Amino acid sequence: MVPLLEVVLVPVARNMPPDTAERAAKNPWFDALLWLALPAQIWMLWMFILVVPKDVGQGDFLSLLGHVTSYGVSAGSLGINVAHELGHRPQRAHQTVAKCLLLLSLYPQFLFDHNRGHHKLVGTPEDPTSARRNETVYAFWIRSVFGVWRSAWHIDAPMMRRFLVWEVALLLALAWVEPAALFPFVAASAVGFLLLETVNYIEHYGLSRKQVTALRYEDTAPTHSWNSNHPMGRFMLFELTRHSDHHAAPHKVYPTLSHHEEAPQMPTGYPAMMLLSLVPPLWFKVMNKRIPNN
Numbered sequence: 330m331v332p333l334l335e336v337v338l339v340p341v342a343r344n345m346p347p348d349t350a351e352r353a354a355k356n357p358w359f360d361a362l363l364w365l366a367l368p369a370q371i372w373m374l375w376m377f378i379l380v381v382p383k384d385v386g387q388g389d390f391l392s393l394l395g396h397v398t399s400y401g402v403s404a405g406s407l408g409i410n411v412a413h414e415l416g417h418r419p420q421r422a423h424q425t426v427a428k429c430l431l432l433l434s435l436y437p438q439f440l441f442d443h444n445r446g447h448h449k450l451v452g453t454p455e456d457p458t459s460a461r462r463n464e465t466v467y468a469f470w471i472r473s474v475f476g477v478w479r480s481a482w483h484i485d486a487p488m489m490r491r492f493l494v495w496e497v498a499l500l501l502a503l504a505w506v507e508p509a510a511l512f513p514f515v516a517a518s519a520v521g522f523l524l525l526e527t528v529n530y531i532e533h534y535g536l537s538r539k540q541v542t543a544l545r546y547e548d549t550a551p552t553h554s555w556n557s558n559h560p561m562g563r564f565m566l567f568e569l570t571r572h573s574d575h576h577a578a579p580h581k582v583y584p585t586l587s588h589h590e591e592a593p594q595m596p597t598g599y600p601a602m603m604l605l606s607l608v609p610p611l612w613f614k615v616m617n618k619r620i621p622n623n
Contacts, residue, residue, distance in 0.1 A: 332603075333601075338560050353585055354582050359584045366407050366426075373404075374514075377396060377513075386509070397517045404434040404520070405434070408431070408434045409434050410569060411430055412426075412439070428440065432495055435496055437489075438482075438489065441480070442480040446477075451549055452546070453537070462534070466530045500514075524603075531555060531595070531603060536621070550577060551589035551591055552593065556572060571588065573593075
C-alpha cells in the first residue's frame with residue numbers, strides 16, 4: 330500500500346522557514362523518536378525469537394518467510410535507517426544507540442564506511458555504494474556489501490574487530506536461547522541490509538562527480554543525489570528521501586533537511602522506486618533518461 334500511496338500523493342517541496350528549522354533542530358521530540366527505535370527493535374527481536382521456532386517446528390515456511398521479511402524490513406527501515414541519522418551526531422550517546430541498532434542487523438560496518446568513506450567518495454568510481462548507470466540492483470548488492478566490508482576494515486580495523494566479537498557473542502547467545510531462531514535471524518538481517526543497499530542504489534544511481542584534477546573531484550552538491558518530496562517516504566524514513574540536502578550538509582538533523590530545486594527528482598517516492606529497481610529493464614527505462622548530464 331505504501332508504494333501505491335507514493336504514486337498518488339502529491340509531493341511536498343516547501344521548506345521550513347529558518348526560525349522554524351532552528352526550533353526543530355533543538356526540539357527533543359525529534360531525538361526521542363530516534364531513541365525509541367532501539368527498544369522497538371529489541372522488542373521485534375524478542376517477538377522473532379518467540380514465533381519463529383513455531384514456524385520451524387510446524388514446517389510452516391510461508392509464515393517463516395513472513396516473519397523473516399518482517400524483521401528484515403524493520404531492521405532496514407527502522408534499525409539501520411535510524412542508525413544512519415544518529416551515526417552522524419557527534420554525541421557519544423547517539424553514537425552508542427546507532428551501534429546497537431546496527432549490531433541488531435549484523436551490519437555495523439555501515440557506520441564506518443558511510444561516515445568516513447561514502448560521504449567523502451560519493452559519486453566517484455572509488456565509492457562502492459554509488460550505483461553506476463546500467464548497473465542492476467542485484468550486481469550492486471554484491472559490489473556494495475563486500476565493498477562496504479572492505480572499506481570499514483580499512484578505515485577502522487580495531488573497531489571492526491570489537492564489533493566482530495559482539496556479533497559472534499550475539500549469535501552465540503541467540504543459539505543458546507533458541508537455536509531454531511539462529512539461521513532465520515541471519516536471513517532476516519540479510520533482508521535488512523539488502524533493503525539498505527537498495528536504498529543506496531536508488532539514492533545515487535547514475536550520478537557522478539567530475540574529476541577536476543588528478544587528485545580531487547568536484548565538491549559534493551545537491552545534484553549528486555536523487556531527491557524525493559513524496560510524503561510517505563519522507564515520513565517513514567525520517568526525511569532520508571531529502572538525500573540531496575543530507576549530502577550537501579551532513580551535519581543537519583533530519584527534520585530540518587531542505588528541498589533543492591537543482592537536485593534531480595525521483596518520479597515517485599523511495600518505497601515505490603525501491604520496488605521498481607527490482608525489475609532492471611523497467612528501472613533503466615524510467616531512470617536513464619532522467620540522469621542529468623553532469
